Amino acid sequence: MSDPATLHTLLDRLEVPWEEGAREGETVVTLPGEHKLRTVVSLHVGKRALELRAFVIRNPDERHGDVHRFLLRRSLRLPGLGYAVDAAGDVYVTARVPLAGLDEQTVDELLGGVLAACDEPFDELLRIGFWTSIRREW
Numbered sequence: 001m002s003d004p005a006t007l008h009t010l011l012d013r014l015e016v017p018w019e020e021g022a023r024e025g026e027t028v029v030t031l032p033g034e035h036k037l038r039t040v041v042s043l044h045v046g047k048r049a050l051e052l053r054a055f056v057i058r059n060p061d062e063r064h065g066d067v068h069r070f071l072l073r074r075s076l077r078l079p080g081l082g083y084a085v086d087a088a089g090d091v092y093v094t095a096r097v098p099l100a101g102l103d104e105q106t107v108d109e110l111l112g113g114v115l116a117a118c119d120e121p122f123d124e125l126l127r128i129g130f131w132t133s134i135r136r137e138w
Contacts, residue, residue: 004045010107033119041114052095059089060129067129081113093117122132
């Protein structure tokens with residue numbers, strides 16, 4: 001795979017809806033969740049690798065260290081994925097996968113891993129990082 005059209009074909013075969021992203025070579029998919037309503041995933045086809053980025057949760061209001069420790073422990077179980085924090089403190093799942101050998105099964109496993117990494121821990125991340133705000137809303 002060396003161009004977005006090949007990625008689009010793989011996504012079509014997997015019946016994953018996609019749209020063109022804002023950047024050249026970027027494709028955006030939206031995955032439905034159970035805990036988190038949806039996960040938006042940016043897939044960027046570069047010269048040698050497919051780069052992936054998905055928003056998990058905004059910068060926690062409290063207990064940053066506990067949130068980061070929780071995510072680092074989960075990272076040990078993520079196949080080819082990792083958590084990252086941007087300059088604003090927002091949390092993302094990221095991956096960089098070589099284009100050589102990227103096929104339908106790999107894309108399927110990658111998107112499944114992203115959904116698990118973003119959706120499964122969502123309630124616990126809210127509890128750890130936003131508990132005071134949640135209690136105030138009740």
